[in-house]
Amino acid sequence: MLDLNSISKTFNAGTVNEKRALNGLDLHLQEGDFVTVIGGNGAGKSTMLNAIAGTWFVDSGSILIDGIDVTRLSEHKRATYLGRVFQDPMTGTAASMQIEENLALAARRGQTRTLKKGITVKEREGYREQLKILELGLEDRLTTHVGLLSGGQRQALTLLMATLQKPKLLLLDEHTAALDPKTAAKVLEATDRIVGRDHLTTIMITHNMKDAIAHGNRLVMMHEGRIIYDVSGEEKKKLTVSDLLRKFEEASGGEFANDRMMLN
Amino acid sequence: MNIIALLNSLPGACAQGLIWGIMAIGVFITYKILDxxxxxxxGTMCTGGAVCIMMMLSGHSVWLSLFVAFLAGMLAGLVTGVLHTFLGIPAILAGILSQLGLYSINLRIMDNKANQxxxxxxxxxxxxxxxxxxxxxxxxxxxxxVIIIALLIGILYWFFGTELGCSIRATGSNQNMSRAQGINTDFTxxxxxxxxxxIVAFASGLYAQYQGFADINAGRGAIVIGLAAVIIGQVLFGKIHGNFAFKLLSVALGGVxxxxxxxVVLWLGLNANDLKLISAIVVAVFLAIPYLKEKHFSKPAKKGGTGRA
Known part of the structure; x- marks a missing residue:
């Protein structure tokens, strides 16, 4: 479903701030794979998702989504295939627009936007049903402006928007990191429900190792712009947090996992 | 200080205000909707008038002239848009470049005269x-x-409710989100x-007719007057919970x-030459108020994004 063929990306090339963010990264996902991604700060996790999403173009390598070469496709065109939820709850929704308007925008992802009505009465009823899966009571607040919602509500709504048009690939960039633990758990539950329901191929970045182990069928660890550990199936189920920490130390040559990973 | 003189001048002031209200609706679209x-x-506040007057002088109908003025304004917007999106020039600078270039173009449209x-x-x-x-x-x-404004508000209300109009609103609200939802933000x-x-050029066409001439300086400080109308509308009518059409109406009323x-200020005996300074000060004050309020009079700010679900 997804093929990253030795992609590389260097930021600020030729300056003192030169940063090799992706270093010949290879990753291949089967349809229905739910991969969790862990790694220290600066390992290239978010950079990988941005490369897939097309925030900028990679320096070398190729990106295929379901066999379609998207390497040189602009961000908004790639959006046809992708559902995205960002780390910052403010990023995924339009604050000055209503809940139903946000959903209507998302429902038209990949379609040409014409002079037809921006939202129809019929789809409004559909949204009411869809919002119920989040279990946040948003189904009764269709015309509320998104700016009035809490961070958790906005993340949950973004998740729904990302999956309203079934994407070929769902990209979750630490989408619970900015939420308090209780809310984060709720959003993660909703994630599992939706991913399970639609059998979505998913990549989820997380700093929480327990979450990384508990969710999905595959786990990859990144370090210095490439994948250093890749585990799936039964082997993944048996993983413990201390296994992961040990792996991380081995791979990074004794360099210890950062505080943020430890605390989780 | 003759009150009758003031009363006599009010209908004319209303008419000018309404025409500038149309212009302010144009400003509203970029400033408020697109951010x-x-x-x-x-520049376009002069271009529209120049095109309209020159076309009428060469015998075209008023409606055709206004329509071509509208198209000329769109062309100017296109240039600024291309400078900003494809060539990566910051929006303010792109606008200044277009505006400067338009000065020469406006003179050419007006047959190299400053006034027609x-x-x-x-x-x-x-x-x-x-x-x-x-x-x-x-x-x-x-x-x-008034009829033109009603029609304009009707058209814009419809347009910004369409898929295309919504994508423009989304772009102004959150570009990252828009692109993630497949919106070509350069295009919008x-x-x-x-x-x-x-719209601004159309208003310019009306304004030149109203005054009886097109003038090369017609657009000087237009953005400030447009912003003033937008801000006055927002301050006076913002508390009223209204839909999008009402917001546009309040912008037009802001112009009036x-x-x-x-x-009134003129009637009180102020020098007309000082008006631009006064306009600038008034707009500066109104733009500063929300910032100062936030900084000095707000309760401890809520942290964005960490609220509870």
Whole structure:
């Protein structure tokens, strides 16, 4: 479903701030794979998702989504295939627009936007049903402006928007990191429900190792712009947090996992 | 300080305010909906009038002339949009570049003269300062501008409710989100700038007719007057919970109030040459108020994003 063929990306090339963010990264996902991604700060996790999403173009390598070469496709065109939820709850929704308007925008992802009505009465009823899966009571607040919602509500709504048009690939960039633990758990539950329901191929970045182990069928660890550990199936189920920490130390040559990973 | 003189001048001030209200609706589209400060309008506020007057002088109908003025404004918006999106020039600078370039273009349109007059008795003008009093009601400039504003608000209300219009609103609200939802934000920005400048040029066409001449300096400081109208509308009517059409209406009314206040200030004996300074100060104060309020009078700010679900 997804093929990253030795992609590389260097930021600020030729300056003192030169940063090799992706270093010949290879990753291949089967349809229905739910991969969790862990790694220290600066390992290239978010950079990988941005490369897939097309925030900028990679320096070398190729990106295929379901066999379609998207390497040189602009961000908004790639959006046809992708559902995205960002780390910052403010990023995924339009604050000055209503809940139903946000959903209507998302429902038209990949379609040409014409002079037809921006939202129809019929789809409004559909949204009411869809919002119920989040279990946040948003189904009764269709015309509320998104700016009035809490961070958790906005993340949950973004998740729904990302999956309203079934994407070929769902990209979750630490989408619970900015939420308090209780809310984060709720959003993660909703994630599992939706991913399970639609059998979505998913990549989820997380700093929480327990979450990384508990969710999905595959786990990859990144370090210095490439994948250093890749585990799936039964082997993944048996993983413990201390296994992961040990792996991380081995791979990074004794360099210890950062505080943020430890605390989780 | 003759109160009768003031009262006599009010209908004219209203008419001018309404025309600038149309212009302010154009500014509203970039400033409020797209979240861009577009300075192109200082140029297009002259271009529209120049095109309209020159076309009428060469015998074209008033409606065709206004339509071509609208197109000319859209073209100016297109240039600014392309400079901003494809060439990566910050929006403010892109607008300034277009505006500067337009100065020369406007002169060329006006046959290299700084001023082109049109005689209200010889040409079928749609609006004029002579059509305020003593004309049949259907020719009254006040009525005609009110109808035009009503039509404009109707069209924009419909348009910004369509899929395309919603994508422009989304772009102004959150570009990252828009692109993630497959919206070509370069395209929506250019389209918004074109519509905005088209409306401004249309207003310019009306304003030149109203005054009876097109003038190379007609657009100087137009953005400030437009912003003033937007801000006055927002301050006075923002508390009223209204839909999008009401917001546009309050912008137009903001233009009227701006001109009424101006008239009173003039009547009080202020020098007309000081008006631009006063306008600038008034807009600066209104723009600063929300910031100062936030900084000095707000409760401890809520942290974004960490609220509870």
């Amino acid at each position: 861009l400060a577009d300075l192109t309008v200082d 007059a049109i005689n209200v008795d010889k040409y079928p003008l749609l609006v004029s300062l002579r059509y305020i009093k003593g004309v049949p009601f259907y020719k009254n400039t006040l009525l005609i501008t 920005k250019i389209l918004g700038l074109m519509i905005s400048n088209g 109030i701006y001109y009424l206040v101006l008239q």
